[in-house]
Amino acid sequence: MGGVVELFAQPAFVAGVGALLVMLALCAFYFFWRSGRERAARDKALARERRLRHQFDAVMTSSRDGVLLVTDDGEVALISDIACSILGLSAADATGTPLTRLPVRATDTSMRPLLASDAFAPTEDGRPRVIGVPGRRGADDIRWLHVRSRRVVDPGDAGPVRIITVMDTTGLREAAEALSRSDAQFRRAMENAPTGMALVDLEWRLMEVNRAFAEMMGSTVAALRGTPFSALSHPQDLHAERDQLQRLYDGHQSHFSVEKRYVKGDGNVVWAVLEVGLVRYAGGAPDHYVVHVRDTTEVRMRSELMQHRAMHDPLTGLANRNLFHDVLEELLAKPDADTRVGVIAVDLDGFKGLNDRFGHAAGDAALVHVAGVLRAATGGRGTVARLGGDEFVIAVQDPDCSKAVVEIAAAIHEGLRKPLAVKRHQIQLAASLGIAMADDETVAGGGATLLTAADAAMYRAKAAGKSRTEVFEPSMRVSDDHHSALAAELARAIERGDLVLHYQPILELASRTVVGYEALVRWQHPTRGLLLPGAFLPLINDRGLAATAGAALVEQAAQFLARTPSDSTWVSLNVSADQLGNSEFADGVLAAIGRHHLAPQRVVIELTEASLVAPNTRIRHELTELRNAGVPILLDDFGTGVSPLSYLRDLPVSGVKLDMSFVAGIPEDPAGARVSRALGALARELGLATIAEGIETEAQAEFLADCGWRYGQGWLFGVAQPAATVLAQHPLTGTSMIDPRPAEPDAVYGEL
Incomplete structure (x- = not known):
């Protein structure tokens, strides 16, 4: 024991023990320090794993595709919320469940059932598999999915896993189908x-x-x-x-x-x-x-044809009055017109007798024959025109015009010497010709002055024995200077547009709404003021003025209709029989309708009974042509004159206007009342539109409405006013329009 104590007490032993203790302390400290580092590294790794997990969950949540992780033994290790929503599963029930036991009802593109193991198995070519699963909108709803499946190796334990992605392509498929349908519909529409x-x-x-x-x-x-x-x-x-x-x-x-x-x-x-x-x-x-x-070939050809018809005579194919005046004014506007321009007026001799003896068909044949003679005689040195009836005119342009007009006149007489065969008869035609050369006075006065001079020479030729030619000279002027001056002034007024239309309203009696207007002509004279028709109408019926004035007034009425706020308002124009018969007036009406894009029913033609006594076939033909084109025909002054029933039966009449002489006495005059009632009943029985004119009192308007007269006009409703005044008032208008075709007796008459 003492030896042991003595040993421990030795310095060397104590030093060794101290060193050992130090080493043990150092080892303990080292192992403690090392475990701390490992713990810190492990905590850092766990934190990083948590961050990655959170990021993975965020990606899985925000992704539009569903994801399933399946272990090597076939169990679902992980399923995203999107996948659960697409497949109709819950994460708790699906996680840990074998893939083959997932409660998914799948079909292939042919609607054949698929097992879950087949639906989610990888494809041989690596492309997505298309499967269908039940939708949310009923038993027949199918949601189409793209499924991709691939195997990957987990770097942690090197165990393989399968990643399955599921993408809902229903919307894309529906969009593609809709696009395909739209494309197919467009192509079918395009093809057909x-x-x-x-x-x-x-x-x-x-x-x-x-x-x-x-x-x-x-x-x-x-x-x-x-x-x-x-x-x-x-x-x-x-x-x-x-x-x-x-x-x-x-x-x-x-x-x-x-x-x-x-x-x-x-x-x-x-x-x-x-x-x-x-x-x-x-x-x-x-x-x-x-x-x-x-x-638009047909439409354009029809338009060109209408334009040609508007400027050419339909019977002979020659230029009509409108085209001739345009050509003549153009020639006179040239600098050398006073030496290079002349006019030849041609009028057939005895043409009325030919018509009376052989009929109008023979007369038409003669006019066509004469047109050919004039063309041949002119030989391209001028423009040949038919002004109407048996009146022709030639505007000549030639460097030696005075010689050319004489040569053309001689050729015309020579051409007419050859007889015309009509109904096994040899008819000898002849014509009286008047020549007028352009000079300073005629150039200043315009084409009408030169044409008037040629007419004066032609009348001198007729007076001198017919079938001859006369050249104009100042002594041929009309002796009545005032009448001649007024006639020339009227001709210039027509060209300048001084003849204007005033419009008197026509109302539907039942509703008192304005449905149309009657156009009444006035002459806005520069010095005498506004002249009523009685002061100048007889002059218009002079040679060449009626047709020219009629064409100008038709154009003026068409312009008024184009400017009215209502597209159903109509205007009636008074037309006399001497304006009809050669289709020139009808062509002008239809051309104006076409130029201003008007409905034909908006232009109404009024004819007086007196002017239609014994109407010839050409007048009836022109009226029928207008009616067939949709232009209504009214018989003016109904109840006066002779044979009104024959006109209603034989002419293409669309309506009648009760003469104001019958309106003036009603309702006090029993006879007038009976006549008005009877005429209205007759018109309605024939399916015609009915208009009463000259209404001045409310009692007359009410009586006529009770008798069945549909429309009315007169001082009670307003006087004729200029176009600007009418347009400024902007009256409320009805929609009633006159049907050009007579209705059946039981139908509602006079409206479309």
């Missing part, structure tokens, strides 16, 4: 459209065309694909759309329309309206053009 349609690329090359377009161009759909659109254009219209296309491309306009010509495969020309729109991408970049091509 009655007018031409085409898709054109930005290089103006045809990509697709429909059958109507191919037929319009005289080609086939296959042949036109890839063809430059400009290659189909008429050479003169090759770049008609170029500037418009650039503006469309630059965004200055959304579409444009232009009328141009195309050349068909057989070489024929077709007129068409080209309408172009530009289709752009969502970002605004141009993609392609959509083109609509409408064939």
